[in-house]
Amino acid sequence: MTEENRTTIHVERLAGKRYAATNSGRDRLLVDATSPEEGVSVGMRPMEALLASLGACSALDVMEVLEKRRTPPDFYRVELVGERAEEHPRRYMRITVKHIVKGGGVEDKHLQRAVKLSHEKYCSVHASLNAEIEFEAVLEG
Template sequence: MKKTLNVTWLGEQRYVGLNPTGQQLLIDNSPLKIGVSPMDALLGALATCTAVDVVDIMAKRRTPLATYRIEVEGERAETHPKRYTRITVRHIGSGEGVSAEALHKAALLSHEKYCSVAASLNSEIHVEASVE
């Protein structure tokens, strides 16, 4: 299955991504920062990908989350390309019947099996660049 996103430069260091169904993603590396930076978008993609899984897993186990948030922190290399060398994802949730152990199991299941963003970050991805 292919996914596409067309990214258009808006000036300065601001870009908008548009997917085939019309949703937009504003990426902004300019000093004003009206959107998120590319690296913040990567952290956000990981956090929301795993959040979708965890919320679903907990609901299927009949212990739905009443509150839930993810704190994600990335450590970057000092030299270019300044990639993330470590990412820490903290799942914080509560609800009736929700135990720390159950939330931990759901988070592990997401990170190890279901979250496509986590799997992409853990693998070697062949990136091909072309110019037109």
């Protein structure tokens, strides 16, 4: 595998259930599993971050397609609802992705096509959620 096909993220514990995920460009994502009873959360929970990644990935794709058509909307938002299994590992069993578009002359058929292209061709997060992924755990002491 070439370096351009590899993504490296470092996740470091800050305190309690708080972690900072950092990429090679030094951008940070705060992840926090602190419950309301334990204190104030300062970041998304891991499964929320997964939904956010899916929504952002799809939004980037959809906007790129609409902008190429020269019909960018005046307002665009993606809302995601994830339904999780009751038993551990409590994975998402169903994810609803709602694309909300207003203004800019976007026709329904063009929005539908942009969303379809995102979900079926371009969004790597969506493809990863639907894929068999090989995982390897490496321990270092």
